[in-house]
Amino acid sequence: MINIKKIINRASSSFAVIALVLGLSPVVANAAGPGTATSNLTTVSTGYEATATSNAEAMSNAQFSVTPGMLTLNAVPNLLLSNASISGLTSGTSTLKLAAGSTTGGEGYDGNNTGNLNITDYRGSHAGWSLTVGMGPFTSLTGSETISDTTLNLSMTPENMANTATPAPTNVALSGGAITNDWISNPSTLWTAPAQSGEGSNSATTNANTDLTIGQQPASVSSGTYDATLFWALQAAPTATPAS
Known part of the structure; x- marks a missing residue:
């Protein structure tokens, strides 16, 4: 009489041997887990078994991505200076202090009258940034007259820095420069955030140490309101290069 049970057991054993020889992974029903990249609950296992002496253990993933934002220049200050007189300008060097109030006219339309300077960096790259500023010549709003030999001493007080490693702005002395290609x-570099700093929101305010020094002017100097454009450039690197 043929022993059917014996034949089935031999066939099962042969299949297991063949699977091992071919490098196949047989279905694992009694493994306790957790799985691997190639052998896990979703690929080869019919389930992990919990017994009286061992747990059935599994691991899955919870995941999200952080998307990068932008590096932005959000606020730059206008600078209103105290009045000068013809007699003072023609007698010698004059120093005009920062005054309260708003500027009028001029070709710079981005400035605010609260002295606020603000930069935000939400890129997530921690690459740092730099801010340069330059000053054009002082020219009359009503004509072509200019005031020569001017130096703007710009001083900023740091306010809120999201990263305490961010350095404060430096003081710069700006002379009236030539305008090339607008x-x-x-x-001059006013503010530098090295790598691993400058992230988040960074604010500074123009302070009372800001003033304008004017060398002695000729007797032909004209009265009127004179305005110089300030040129601000934020660059996505700690070392500034000339902006165009």
């Missing part, structure tokens, strides 16, 4: 030819 931009200043001699900008």
